[in-house]
Amino acid sequence: MTRKAIETTVGLFLLIGVAAMIWLALKVGNWSPATTHDYEVTARFDNIGGLTVKAPVTLAGVTIGRVASIGIDADDYSARITLQIDQAHDNLPTDTSAAILTSGLLGAQYVGLDPGAEETYLEDGDRIEITQSAVVLEHLIGQILIRTAEEQDR
Amino acid sequence: MAQHIDPSTPLVDVAHLDFRYPERALYQDLSLRISRGKVTVIMGPSGCGKSTLLGLMAGRLRPLAGDVCFEGVALSDLPRKALYRLRRRMGMMFQNSALLSDLDVFENVAFPIRENTGLPEPLVRNLVLLKLHMVGLRGAARLLPAALSGGMARRVALARALALDPDLVMYDEPFTGLDPISKGVIAQLIRELNDVLGVTSVVVTQDVREGLSIADHVIVFAEGQIAEEGSAQQVAASTQPQVRQFLDAKPDGPVPFHYPAPDYQDDLLGKCQ
């Protein structure tokens, strides 16, 4: 092995190792180096179902941010969540609506945004007024059972 | 610097040295001098601490009492850095050559030069080839130590010991395990390099014939003490029983054939614990 060949393989080794680390952080850990380029908006929901912190926030199915925090509004006992949205998408109209959706029947839950038609855009600290709570499966099944029972009664 | 010093003063002065390993005592109140430009041969049976003496002279081991002075500088209270600087003026050839096994012959000889000086590459090359030529192994420059015979490895070790043009060269058992031809070659090299380069040589050996043949001054050790000292002829004519047993290779004498043991008959009968 010549000195040059050793130096090259060592360089390659270091490169691959560091690349593996960065790949783990970016792809697996979903780390975005530029966290400062986000802005935050809040939204209130009656029920968030199984939504968790870090769940994706999507617009037309594309992930544009994630859930930063989940809390309770002390005034009306509703759930208050903070959404962290990429600064690149700073043109969401103020009447944008948010819904808690489920990927697949039993999959993880996420927040879906539906843009409105206003000329003014959401800014850091604003609140999304129009929200649609999570569909709680037990409620849904309950409703179906009641309806079936009513139909049978008729 | 060396020119200002009176050539009659000893290069190495060992004074009232005490040294012991945890298991056994080696020296008590040992004093000896190594004269400049001479080949001093230190002989004695194995296990009498001849190699340890070289370790003490190089400052690798610290004496319990007394001191070793190299050109008037006491080694034991020298800080590490100064000691390392002083070692550039010493060369040592180890019993099993101790060549660095992952470097070839050329790089082994170049090692002390590269590590201790910032000489440019062409000069390093010239120096190394010169040293290798002196020991007759210029042609083996690109061989790995594993490919060398015992005698060749010793010669490379010799070239390496001389790489920094030291004032003092120490040889630890240079003849052990060599065939008669290689022994002769090494003996001749030690003698010639000593005279040509003007270095001071200390040879530790148990080979009586080769030792006496190259010596200006001989010191014979027995039981941690100097049993006889003088020129090769003086020592060869010694009547000291310990020296005679060693020189004449007698199996029994002051150094007993038997390791200390209880009475044989008692041992066989199981009376001893």
Add this chain to the structure above:
Amino acid sequence: MNWLSRLGGGVITAVQHLGRAGVFLPGVIAATSMLWRRPGLLIQQLYSVGVMTVLIVVVAGLFVGMMLGFQGYYTLVDFGAESSLGLAVALFLTRELGPVLTALLFAGRAGSALTAEIGLMKATQQLEAMEMMAVDPLGRVIAPRFLAGCIAMPLLAALFSVVGLAGGYLVGVGVLNIDGGSYWASMQTGVDVYDDILGGIIKSLVFGFVVAWIAVFEGYHAESSTAGVSRATTRTVVTAALAVLGLDYAMTAIMFDEV
């Protein structure tokens, strides 16, 4: 009373050993500073410690990842959560198996080689010869090997995790017909950069440090004989493996506490 004195003697020897290793470490760390002037020495050791360990790490990572694919699937499918297979495999690898298994392989492959090499250099008087040539073996021999171990280990662990994830993908998507997109997507929802990825990297850094330390210490303090070197090599593998597993438990407990 014999066993009692033997126990006491054993403990005293162990404590002495530990003390010597502790005294040895600062000297080694101080000696690494000379490597700024001699990067070539470090590169040489990165080759024999790092590059030579890549193959075993990649092969082991692939098999472990494939095994996790099967085991994770059979556990998750009972809960109807097989779409989270990617998440399960990723958490297992980045938090635990990547750092720990890599450290064990590293101790067996690179650690034992380091100890044997240094021990043999000592037994053949090469280290003494360096001292006589006014070269400090701590800087010339020990420091580059130690530092190379510290650098190589986290990189190897990351490599192990990446290859393991690919192995899990092969089994999950190729054999068990999970959706490929959800394999990768499920990871991103559950793996945290700081708790999981960074935690794993910190673990592998600590393991690399400890394994390299044990390996060079055992080599440098090996008895100068064939039997002594072989004993030191065995001790490196055993001590390093136990230290890695013990430290893994301790660090997991600490990191768990913080969550």
